[in-house]
Structure formats: structure tokens, C-alpha cells
Amino acid sequence: METILTIHNLTKKFGPITAVSDLSFTIKKGNVYGILGPNGSGKSTTLGIVLNVVNPTSGSFTWFDGNTTTHEALKKVGAIIERPNFYPYMTAAQNLALVCSIKEVDKSKIDEKLKVVGLLDRRDSKFNTFSLGMKQRLAIASALLNDPEILILDEPTNGLDPQGIHQIREIIKDIASRGTTILLASHLLDEVEKVCSHVVIIRKGKKLYAGPVDELHVSFGYFELKSSNHEMLKTWLVKKGIFSAIKEENDKLIATLKVAMSSEQLNQELFTDGIILTHLVQRKESLEDQFLQLTNATT
Known part of the structure; x- marks a missing residue:
């Protein structure tokens, strides 16, 4: 070109x-x-x-x-x-x-x-x-x-x-x-x-x-998650070690990925460990989210 x-x-x-x-x-x-x-x-x-x-x-x-x-x-x-x-x-x-x-x-x-x-x-x-x-x-x-x-x-x-x-x-x-x-x-x-x-x-x-x-991919997106066993899900996410941030938003957990992972893979691993999800949505971060990460991470 x-x-x-x-x-x-x-x-x-x-x-x-x-x-x-x-x-x-x-x-x-x-x-x-x-x-x-x-x-x-x-x-x-x-x-x-x-x-x-x-x-x-x-x-x-x-x-x-x-x-x-x-x-x-x-x-x-x-x-x-x-x-x-x-x-x-x-x-x-x-x-x-x-x-x-x-x-x-x-x-x-x-x-x-x-x-x-x-x-x-x-x-x-x-x-x-x-x-x-x-x-x-x-x-x-x-x-x-x-x-x-x-x-x-x-x-x-x-x-x-x-x-x-x-x-x-x-x-x-x-x-x-x-x-x-x-x-x-x-x-x-x-x-x-x-x-x-x-x-x-x-x-x-x-x-x-x-x-x-x-x-433009500053991160690998994030998951919106819900389970009947909220605390067990939260503990599992923290121990997994592949999320850069985990926060609570209303009755959902928002888990931001720091490595690539599909929703199918996450669902399967949680199911294997006895955690049943009632809500699972994978989202790509907007340009705004990525821009803020870039500009905030750079001094």
C-alpha cells in the first residue's frame, strides 16, 4: 500500500x-x-x-x-x-x-x-x-x-x-x-x-x-459472571490467577482477563470444580476502556 x-x-x-x-x-x-x-x-x-x-x-x-x-x-x-x-x-x-x-x-x-x-x-x-x-x-x-x-x-x-x-x-x-x-x-x-x-x-x-x-487489545476482555454460590465463585476466580481485576457490580462478578480464554473453557473448568454459572457473558473492552488503561498505565 x-x-x-x-x-x-x-x-x-x-x-x-x-x-x-x-x-x-x-x-x-x-x-x-x-x-x-x-x-x-x-x-x-x-x-x-x-x-x-x-x-x-x-x-x-x-x-x-x-x-x-x-x-x-x-x-x-x-x-x-x-x-x-x-x-x-x-x-x-x-x-x-x-x-x-x-x-x-x-x-x-x-x-x-x-x-x-x-x-x-x-x-x-x-x-x-x-x-x-x-x-x-x-x-x-x-x-x-x-x-x-x-x-x-x-x-x-x-x-x-x-x-x-x-x-x-x-x-x-x-x-x-x-x-x-x-x-x-x-x-x-x-x-x-x-x-x-x-x-x-x-x-x-x-x-x-x-x-x-x-x-487494539490492551487486555483480553472480561467476563460477566453469576452463580448461586457467589463466594465460592469469587474465591475460585482469585485463586485461578489469570484475571487482572475482579470486581462486584450489582449481583454480578466482573473478571478482567490478562490471558486469552474462551467462555466455553471457563464454563467447563468451573463446572469441573463444582461451580454452576447462572450467567456468563464475555465482552471485548471498548476503545474507551483500552484508552484509559493505556494512558493510566503510562507515566
Whole structure:
């Protein structure tokens, strides 16, 4: 699969503060990547570096084949890293026409991109009449004018109401389905889980995980268990030694695995030892559970 962006041992320091620390990951064509981390974890700084607006302290990054200069590569990149900033008394179409002139792009693209973001019917409305969600959608249309190979978005749904968030997420999925690679920074787990195919989790500028969202396994999931002999079940689970945590929740025991085990295997072993289960459910941990384990385990 074609490489879009390679980041190698990137570090950025602001005086005594290390915003990005020895960060490395690769963006491949055709995927939706999320850089996920708490506020202040280095997400925006990382995007600023690859967009050539922040100078790295050390490390490097390369676009596409590695032989393309950053200046040339950025002609094939669309990005929104700040709040939408257009002329308030100009219409949507007029603002995009100005962007076309700056980017040296044919103005015939304007209606096409307004349609992608659902604003074609508001092409002649002034920017100052737009809601925050509409302003963000216009910014996405602006970033798409040069038909970029990769679209970079920094906190694309920040500050939006639920309807605005849903609209932006659907637009992102639609753009990705057309073959555009997307890299977005977010502190919202829900956003990454619903939109992204791949995730890079960072905390205090350090990478904790990089890879497909559905391959992120901090633990092996957990069991919800009930038995008529509650105390005997609890004692058995503790003695077994394969659970990282056992807690009581209402009338159930929640046992988190630290090794792989099937529900069939657990049920058979308990039955052999004389414990009959009245409730057995095996669950995979959500991205939120795994994210919290990763970030809490790392100092």
C-alpha cells in the first residue's frame, strides 16, 4: 500500500516542555487515521510540524515517496488546523473563489466541493449567516478544492452541537469512501471509534499505540459472571490467577482477563470444580476502556 506520510523519531521542545517525544508512525493511502490523546498531548504540534508551520527540534518526516520536497508535497495536502476564517460579508462561493485564486485552482471546483459538504444550496449566502457547523463544513470544502491526496483535520467537531458533529462525521466518511486519505486529531474516543480505521494514541507527546482500531487489545476482555454460590465463585476466580481485576457490580462478578480464554473453557473448568454459572457473558473492552488503561498505565 502506498505511503503518504512517514514520521521518524520526531521531537519538539518548547523551552523545558517536551510537546512531542521521539514520535514515529506511518500513514498509508486510503485509510482514516486518528491521532488520539488528551488535550495537551502533542497532537496539534505534530500536525503543525508536518504542515511546515512548526519547526521540529529533532527527528524527521517525509511525504509520499520520500523524494518530494515539503513545499511540493503540500500542494497535494488539504488541511484545517485552526477555526474557519473567511470574510464575513462575502458569500460561501466568493470566499471559495478567493481560495481558488490563492491555490491556483480552477473555480469550476467550487460547486462540486460545496455539494460534497452539503452547502450547495447556501453558495450565495454570506459567511456571517452560517452556524458554526456550516462554517466548519465550508472550511472542509475549501481544503478539498485542490483535490488533495490527504485531508488533515485538527479537532474537526470541536464546539459543535450533536447535529453538527454527526454531519461532519458523515462528511468525513463520505470523503474517505472516495479514496482520500484522512488524518484527524481528536481527544474524543467516540469520534475515533466511529470514523477511523487506524489510530495513533499519544500521551505527553509519546506514542502508546499505532495500528488498526480493531487490533487494539490492551487486555483480553472480561467476563460477566453469576452463580448461586457467589463466594465460592469469587474465591475460585482469585485463586485461578489469570484475571487482572475482579470486581462486584450489582449481583454480578466482573473478571478482567490478562490471558486469552474462551467462555466455553471457563464454563467447563468451573463446572469441573463444582461451580454452576447462572450467567456468563464475555465482552471485548471498548476503545474507551483500552484508552484509559493505556494512558493510566503510562507515566
